[in-house]
Amino acid sequence: MTARIIDGLAVSRQIRAEVAQRAAALTARGVKPGLAVLLVGDNPASQVYVRNKVKACQENGLHSVLEQYPATLTEAELLARIEALNADPTIHGILVQLPLPPHIDAHKVIETISPAKDVDGFHVASAGALMVGQPGFKPCTPYGCMKLLESIGCDPKGKHAVVIGRSNIVGKPMAMMLLQASATVTICHSATPDLAYHTRQADIVVAAVGKRNVLTADMVKPGAVVIDVGMNRNDEGKLCGDVDFPGVSQVASAITPVPGGVGPMTITMLLVNTIESAERAAN
Numbered sequence: 660m661t662a663r664i665i666d667g668l669a670v671s672r673q674i675r676a677e678v679a680q681r682a683a684a685l686t687a688r689g690v691k692p693g694l695a696v697l698l699v700g701d702n703p704a705s706q707v708y709v710r711n712k713v714k715a716c717q718e719n720g721l722h723s724v725l726e727q728y729p730a731t732l733t734e735a736e737l738l739a740r741i742e743a744l745n746a747d748p749t750i751h752g753i754l755v756q757l758p759l760p761p762h763i764d765a766h767k768v769i770e771t772i773s774p775a776k777d778v779d780g781f782h783v784a785s786a787g788a789l790m791v792g793q794p795g796f797k798p799c800t801p802y803g804c805m806k807l808l809e810s811i812g813c814d815p816k817g818k819h820a821v822v823i824g825r826s827n828i829v830g831k832p833m834a835m836m837l838l839q840a841s842a843t844v845t846i847c848h849s850a851t852p853d854l855a856y857h858t859r860q861a862d863i864v865v866a867a868v869g870k871r872n873v874l875t876a877d878m879v880k881p882g883a884v885v886i887d888v889g890m891n892r893n894d895e896g897k898l899c900g901d902v903d904f905p906g907v908s909q910v911a912s913a914i915t916p917v918p919g920g921v922g923p924m925t926i927t928m929l930l931v932n933t934i935e936s937a938e939r940a941a942n
């Protein structure tokens with residue numbers, strides 16, 4: 660079997676077109692959706708990411724503010740900046756790019772963002788809302804993975820989904836979203852003794868570890884759907900995921916590539932959350 664490749668760029672384009680329409684409608688009503696992106700320090704990868712986020716806003720009719728601060732910014736200064744943005748009616752979403760310098764407590768920073776503007780979905784209130792099935796912002800990466808499943812007509816209901824990785828920003832919320840969609844969910848992680856035992860039973864596998872070749876062809880049930888959240892570099896310095904793509908695509912029925920899979924969806928769902936926030940503010 661050769662798997663269908665799930666095109667994250669194409670799905671992104673479609674959702675971004677809807678975002679642009681909603682942004683235009685809001686703007687016509689006098690509410691231009693606005694995102695503030697805060698970057699502390701000069702991590703080159705972070706600079707590329709935040710620029711891509713700002714660009715995506717511009718392309719789809721959202722207002723964005725990029726605030727760049729030196730690594731010497733104090734935690735108190737950052738918290739004060741967030742408080743000001745919480746109170747700013749032109750801003751509907753606040754994103755503080757991670758990682759933060761070690762002298763700043765990321766947890767404290769995230770908890771200072773108003774849950775109403777937490778478009779990353781990282782606040783404990785957002786995590787709690789997801790857990791109990793209440794409205795709140797969903798973390799963009801797993802939310803994007805759900806949209807990718809939807810795009811190929813894969814309904815998790817009644818399926819066995821295996822999530823590899825238990826991070827607060829991907830693994831845990833991914834498992835919650837799949838559970839909400841009525842999948843039977845297994846969460847595997849670094850202390851799972853026999854990962855392949857679990858993945859071989861999965862109808863859906865989501866790999867979110869941050870390590871190459873975590874999932875190989877022998878670990879996948881024929882016909883399974885495979886979502887690769889990994890972002891790694893191979894020996895040639897090329898971007899690659901957690902999944903052995905050439906091998907697994909011979910066994911799976913559908914698979915996301917890296918790049919061009921989950922990555923673009925993360926930014927797309929950030930736009931969706933920001934629009935959602937602006938719509939709530941306008942109503």
Ligand SMILES: Nc1nc(=O)c2c([nH]1)NC[C@@H]1CN(c3ccc(C(=O)N[C@@H](CCC(=O)O)C(=O)O)cc3)C=[N+]21
Pocket residue numbers: 708754755756757758779799890898917918919920921922923924925926
């Ligand atoms: N507060 C916060 N929110 C985030 O959402 C957040 C963050 N901090 N810190 C860093 C990670 C990483 N992240 C990515 C987003 C898009 C791509 C993306 O578009 N990737 C492209 C390729 C990009 C390339 O070629 O380098 C793709 O996979 O096709 C990747 C990574 C968001 N993050």
